[in-house]
Amino acid sequence: MFSIKMRASKKGKHISGGERLVEKGEIEKAVTELLKKALNHENGEPDFINIKVEKVDKVKYIKALPIKTIECKDKKEARAVAKNILLKEGIPEEVIDKAFEIIDKGGMRGAAILNLKGERLEEDKERGIRVKNIDVSKELKEKILKDGLGTERTVDAIAIATKVIHLGIIAELCTSDNKSYTTGYVATKKGYFRITNLKNPNEPGGRVFFVKDIDKETIKKLENESYIITL
Template identity: 85%
Template structure:
């Protein structure tokens, strides 16, 4: 298997990213797919695109979290739903509110990490922790899109959510950095909860992982271990 990663930016500001895990014969197709994404992203035209291809020796196959969509009429209602899910996982309310502030600020390429005391634990606050070497299987992608379980964004996000929860993250809160995409999600061991209107149009997005503690080994696993998410 080969890991393909794309990152696009303009004047040093992150615009879009993406990745695939594919067999050798599908490298060209995947590269073109990611290049098209970089060149047509709604956040703007990049002046820098980086595409990296590397051989992956070991790939883990795991089952996707169950997907559930919760429809909310506005951001206020959506935030209450997200908060309730996180509170049920033992995340203190003040820590949840801090996480909302982080995702609303945006600007990070990776995820912020908060412990249950609300302390930031990621080594680099501008970069965050980037979950890499992930993909969804073709049959999972087909199921999500054909059965209306989500969108292409869901296909990308379920890979991140399933991997981080598998590796021991208590919960994840995420909104998209796509300006027009307002559906976000909370992921826990109970499932992947798509929540409509978790942010407003044209607002930035972000990602927060909630942990009891984190160390260099877990960060390394999040960034380096390869996972394909399947049915």
């Protein structure tokens, strides 16, 4: 199996990214799809696109978190819903508030890591932690799209969320860096909660992982272990 990663930027600023885990015969198709995504992103036309293809020797298969969509009328309601989910996981309110500050600032390529004291644990505060080497099974993607469980963005996000929760992260809070996409999510061991209007249009997005603590081995697994998420 092969990992294909795409990253696009303009004047050094991240525009879009994506990745696939595919068999050898699917490489060309996957590269073309990721290239089209880079060239036609709503955040702008890139001046730099990097596509990396490398062989992966070992892939783990894990079951996707349950997906639930929570409809909210506005950002205020959506953030109250998200905060309530995180509070139930033992995340202090002041730490949740700091997480919202981080995602609202935007500009990071990866995720920030916050412990329960509100301390940031990632070494590179600009890059963050990038969860890589992930994909979903064809059956899961088909179910999400055909059953109205979410969008193409949900397909990408459920892979990240399921992997990070599987590796022991307490919870994840995320909003998209796509200007028009206002649905975000909270992921915990109880499920993947899509929350509409978690940000306003044209606002930045970001991602935060909540942990008690984290070691280098877990970070290595988040960034490098290969997972396909299944039904």
